[in-house]
Amino acid sequence: MSDEQERQMRERGERLRQAAQAVGITHAAKAAAVPYTTLRDYMNGGEMKLSSLAALARACGVSLDWIAYGKGDVFEAPAAASEHASRGGHQVVISWFDDRDEGLRVGKSWLETAIPRECTGLRLVPVTGDAMAPTLHDGDLAVIDTAARQIQGGAIYAIAVDDGVLVRRLEKRLGGGIRALADHDRYPPQDLSGDEADSLKILGEVVWVGGPPRS
Structure with missing residues (x-):
């Protein structure tokens, strides 16, 4: 391997490190279905499988071209975690809803294209279960x-529950109340009366979701 190839691999590993640290290295490895030790080797400049690199890019919410070749938005040095998602320079930091870790650091132009909304209200939540x-x-x-x-058109929302966050599709019922639907047909709809709907704590509408590629 030439010195130039080694330099490119080290730089690629450093870009991957920046992206993984923004969402949490352990989370990035799990979301991309890449062993933690493999991710560590990649970040240290080891040879990378394209399929794994693509999965990591998606899990971290960044462009594959940026990690692989340094093209696109320039990622600056990590900044302190912000209370809200904030714009500045070439990056945007979207905080976790429960303020864990730093948050998701993404390119400003990517955010404006993928989620064309005011960024100050954006938060991250994990999806659990099927x-x-x-x-x-x-x-x-x-x-x-x-x-x-505000519930509109059967959109998907994150809801606060006793032990965490639940994600469901919500619809208003003609007679009052709310119907909560799962997209998996194994889970029956749940109907909430008007009083139950009033006490429901809706955290926000799901406007983007990312994870490892699905076969």
């Missing part, structure tokens, strides 16, 4: 718009 399959999968990372809490 109730929303095949639309959303266990281990996916969802971006919610906390400014969009």
Whole structure:
């Protein structure tokens, strides 16, 4: 291997490190279905499989071209975690809803194209379980718009429950109340009365979801 190839691999590994650290290295490995030790080797400049690199790019919410070749938005040095998603320079940081870790660091131009909404209300929530399959999968990372809490047109929302966050498709019922639907046919719809609907804590509408490629 030439010195130039080694340099390119080291730089590629450093870009991958920046992207993985933004969402949490352990989370990035799990979401991309890449062993943690393999991800560590990649970040240290080891040879990368294209399929694994593509999965990691998607799990981290960044462009494959940027990680592989340094093309596209320039990623700056990590900044301190912000209370809200914020724009600045070439990057946007979207915070976790529960303020874990730093948040998701993405390119500004990518965000403006993928989620053309005001970014200050955007938050990250994890998707757990298979109730929303095949639309959303266990281990996916969802971006919610906390400014969009009014139920419209059967959109998907994140809901606060006692032990965490539940993601469901919500519809208004003609007689009042709300119907919560899972996309997996194994889970029956749940009907909430008007009083139950009033006490439901909707965190925001799901406006983007990412995860490892599905076969």
